[in-house]
Amino acid sequence: MLLDSLSAKATNSPNDRIRIGVIGPGSRGQELIRQFLHLPGNEIAAVADIYEPRYAQVDKLVGRSVPHYKDYRELLARTDLDAIVISTPVSLHAEHAQAAVRSGRPVYCEKALAFTAGECRDQVKTAEAGGHVFQMGFEYRYAAWVQEGVRRIQAGHIGEPTHVYAYWHRNNDWRRPVPSPDPDKKLEHLINWRLYRETSGGLLTELGSHHIDIANWVFDEPPARVTGTTSIVRWQDGRTVGDNVQAIFSYSKGRRMVFSSITDNAEMGNQLWVYGTEGTVQFTIEDATFYYEPKKPKAAPAGAEVVERGITTGASYSPRGEMPYRGEGERLSTPNAEDPTLACCRSFLDCVRNGKKPVADVRIGYHSAIATVIGNQALYEEKSYAIPGLT
């Protein structure tokens, strides 16, 4: 009922309604549909999915019967769609997004942009040749507290940002339930595509791509190299991607981004810390908190001895050791902040309607995706690799 009234309110006039086709309305696709239903001037006009149970799920969500197709090409062949959302697994983004661009429509493509280095480049080439709006599903680019936090970092509030430490820690097996029987494991691979290397970039791609994008934004450039490691420490259940990942990305001037994801302890949750020479920012999924480095005492004259608790030392030693900073942070408050995914969908409609360039455009998508593609190569081989940029 609520959704009915929201979608009814959403339509100003049938003529300026943006008619959206969704390819892959699974978990994320349905979340995007839910957000579009809250926004005026659009209509979920068709969906395409090879998994038939999705059709009834979408109908229930939208509150009416939405035309559906098993083959996405039939959806793209419709002439009455104004924009296409791609929310299939990452290994299909290149095929689906490029077909959508070639059909002449603006595209909202879920992260990550693509699955291989060649596909990443092709996505950029095709999107730019198409000349339509191409927006990535990087909702944190649209989160008010992340925008303001990054603005303050770039304005020098924490000195020179030198390190980003990003954590995405969970305590679960990352599995989805699969209907039985499933004798040939087809449903297992369709539903749990994230767990298999043929279809997934694992934790680095699925979770780290968001953090890499924020680090790229903070440092105002993409990373140049990556190294790392991965293993299966807990979930020996037939998956072929790691259940934990540690990766280090190198930026210019010696700056680094460290990404850690584990699935056997949720202590750190999803958070990203930016360390600067004069302070620190902690970003979470709902706020940002600034901590400033304690002001240092004036430097002792060269050669001066320091006497602490009867011990005479050089100025660098303190018998108290180095405790973590426990001062109260300054919480960045954005009380009326819109849900980032809602803001991301709203911005997409605005770009489509007014021909604007998306905040999270295809190049932003490239720099995060290529870092995950090369990153995975580095993790699996435990080597260090250069990350190709864009010309």
Ligand SMILES: NC(=O)c1ccc[n+]([C@@H]2O[C@H](COP(=O)([O-])OP(=O)(O)OC[C@H]3O[C@@H](n4cnc5c(N)ncnc54)[C@H](O)[C@@H]3O)[C@@H](O)[C@H]2O)c1
């Ligand atoms: N931006 C975010 O915060 C966010 C959050 C979650 C997921 N995602 C991204 O969204 C994408 C989908 O993730 P999900 O969790 O919704 O996966 P999902 O498995 O729930 O949904 C994917 C859907 O695509 C369908 N599909 C598979 N092959 C298809 C084909 N050939 N043609 C048409 N449909 C096909 C599946 O049947 C399924 O319904 C991934 O790229 C993921 O990284 C983004």
